[in-house]
Amino acid sequence: MADYKKPDYWQQKARKEGYPARSVYKLMEIDEKFSLFKTSPIRVLDLGAAPGSWSLYLLRLMQRSKTAGNSFLAAADLSPLSREYDKGLFDSGNFFFIQGDITGVAVRETLFAKGPYSTIISDAAPATTGNHTVDAARSLELAETVFFYAENALAPGGNLALKVFQGGDSATLLKRMKTLFGTAKSFKPQSCRGESVETYFVGLGKEYNVK
Numbered sequence: 215m216a217d218y219k220k221p222d223y224w225q226q227k228a229r230k231e232g233y234p235a236r237s238v239y240k241l242m243e244i245d246e247k248f249s250l251f252k253t254s255p256i257r258v259l260d261l262g263a264a265p266g267s268w269s270l271y272l273l274r275l276m277q278r279s280k281t282a283g284n285s286f287l288a289a290a291d292l293s294p295l296s297r298e299y300d301k302g303l304f305d306s307g308n309f310f311f312i313q314g315d316i317t318g319v320a321v322r323e324t325l326f327a328k329g330p331y332s333t334i335i336s337d338a339a340p341a342t343t344g345n346h347t348v349d350a351a352r353s354l355e356l357a358e359t360v361f362f363y364a365e366n367a368l369a370p371g372g373n374l375a376l377k378v379f380q381g382g383d384s385a386t387l388l389k390r391m392k393t394l395f396g397t398a399k400s401f402k403p404q405s406c407r408g409e410s411v412e413t414y415f416v417g418l419g420k421e422y423n424v425k
């Protein structure tokens with residue numbers, strides 16, 4: 215029987231299944247539980263996308279959908295995407311990638327102009343220092359930036375899933391998500407490393423009359 219706790223179990227599984235990072239299984243679990251991508255066609259924004267597992271998951275999902283031609287995925291990261299597993303999918307006409315800082319104006323305006331999106335997903339995480347207070351504060355800053363994207367570039371009825379390190383003031387962000395969405399919850403996928411402080415906040419059904 216597979217040892218799910220072995221640190222490299224998910225990494226090996228990802229390579230076998232053609233994904234550059236183990237994080238794809240977190241998105242699969244979140245999607246399985248909350249059905250993030252129900253609209254047809256889907257228009258998704260993936261923030262903190264490199265090396266590109268989440269984007270590949272979405273592009274493969276879009277390929278299988280009946281409205282593939284009208285679906286669209288935009289993605290951004292400080293780093294480039296890995297081209298090891300995409301088999302040309304990152305060159306598709308319905309995919310747009312921008313390399314840069316999602317907290318900066320240039321990236322933000324480029325991505326806003328390509329919206330609105332039906333779902334925004336973010337796995338963005340700061341480079342960790344080992345100091346939990348500092349890391350949690352930086353993670354929260356990124357999560358708040360992602361929330362701003364959701365306020366401004368997510369279509370009414372749309373969904374949001376963002377990563378945040380537990381601790382600090384993250385509970386305040388979840389409260390704000392509860393005012394923007396019909397439902398907002400914290401969810402920790404099983405495929406997160408046991409010792410990891412990360413969790414995901416999921417907002418479903420952006421309200422029409424806010425902002």
Ligand SMILES: C[S@@+](CC[C@H](N)C(=O)[O-])C[C@H]1O[C@@H](n2cnc3c(N)ncnc32)[C@H](O)[C@@H]1O
Pocket residue numbers: 234235237238261262263264265266267268269290291292293314315316317337338339340341356
């Ligand atoms: C855990 S990785 C994402 C993995 C990705 N979901 C996948 O499946 O391949 C976190 C990413 O957040 C990105 N990141 C952190 N801060 C960022 C920022 N300010 N702007 C853009 N990307 C950022 C990092 O460069 C890193 O690639």
